[in-house]
Amino acid sequence: MNMGRMTKVTGILIAGLSTLAIAAAQPKAAATPGDKKPVEIGEKVHNFVLKDTEGNKHNLQKYLDEGKVVVLEWFNPDCPIVKQHYVQSHNMIKTAEFAKENGVVWLAINSGAEGKQGAGLERNQQARKEYKMEYAVLLDPKGNVGRMFDAKTTPDMRIISKDGILVYSGAIDDGMAEGRGKPPTERTNYVIQGLKSHLTGETLKVTKTRPYGCSVKY
Numbered sequence: 001m002n003m004g005r006m007t008k009v010t011g012i013l014i015a016g017l018s019t020l021a022i023a024a025a026q027p028k029a030a031a032t033p034g035d036k037k038p039v040e041i042g043e044k045v046h047n048f049v050l051k052d053t054e055g056n057k058h059n060l061q062k063y064l065d066e067g068k069v070v071v072l073e074w075f076n077p078d079c080p081i082v083k084q085h086y087v088q089s090h091n092m093i094k095t096a097e098f099a100k101e102n103g104v105v106w107l108a109i110n111s112g113a114e115g116k117q118g119a120g121l122e123r124n125q126q127a128r129k130e131y132k133m134e135y136a137v138l139l140d141p142k143g144n145v146g147r148m149f150d151a152k153t154t155p156d157m158r159i160i161s162k163d164g165i166l167v168y169s170g171a172i173d174d175g176m177a178e179g180r181g182k183p184p185t186e187r188t189n190y191v192i193q194g195l196k197s198h199l200t201g202e203t204l205k206v207t208k209t210r211p212y213g214c215s216v217k218y
Contacts, residue, residue: 038150041207044164048145050109052136053125058107064164068105069198071096071191073172074146075108075137076118076154077127079214085155085172086131089184092155095172095191096135102199106135111146116217118154143218153213159194168194170209 039045047061063070073092076082085092096106112119118127124137140146149158149169159168173187190206197204 036148038148039166041166041169043166045160045166046148048148050138050140050145052138053121053128054136056136058136058138060160061164063105064160064162067162068103069162069195070105070107070160071099071195072149072158072160073106073108074151074154074156074216075110075124075127076112076214076217077110077123077131078118079154081213082118082154091172091184091187091189093132095189096133098192099195100134102195104195104199108133108135108137109140109145109151110137111140111143111151112217113143114141117214119217143216146216146218151216153211153215155213156211156216157191159191159198161198167198167204168207171211174209176212 036046045060047059049057049059051057060070073096082092099106110119110124114120118124119141121139124139127133128137138145155172157168157170157172158166161167168190170190172191173189175182175184175187190209194204194206
């Protein structure tokens with residue numbers, strides 16, 4: 001190889017190495033909520049900020065900083081199981097009322113994508129009136145927050161301690177325990193049971209159950 005060609009090749013190699021060094025030195029883009037590993041029981045949750053159907057922003061960390069326990073409910077107004085809990089047994093409303101009476105923040109989240117069943121601003125604004133929901137319905141059309149909490153069904157429930165620790169994940173009750181339906185009057189409400197234990201400083205008897213309902217329409 002002649003001297004001129006060797007010099008040219010050497011220059012190309014140096015330029016390439018310099019480019020790699022610069023790329024390696026660049027800070028990585030901040031992870032979005034959807035990039036984060038789903039939180040497990042006993043782990044600290046990731047923060048999120050979502051707008052509700054009235055355009056108000058809800059910052060999870062803000063509620064935790066205020067010393068609030070938070071319940072998350074994955075919601076789809078057109079899911080038959082959700083309708084059952086709201087319209088027939090009124091189970092969800094009663095559970096939310098119990099939470100409110102005990103100073104717990106309750107947030108319903110719709111992680112359905114635009115165009116999917118029960119998704120969209122207008123449908124959820126209407127649903128709040130239909131179901132007499134006194135708490136916010138947050139919209140998560142990209143599904144980032146739903147995936148962050150590994151929400152699988154509607155409903156799918158989470159209880160978060162004031163320290164930001166996930167203490168319960170799963171079904172609202174044992175209505176479909178062992179694969180068979182139970183009458184509402186015979187069900188154990190896992191969320192109320194969990195809140196009662198947590199708010200009195202006791203360890204939860206049940207921390208994780210299998211949720212049942214319609215799939216989240218990501």
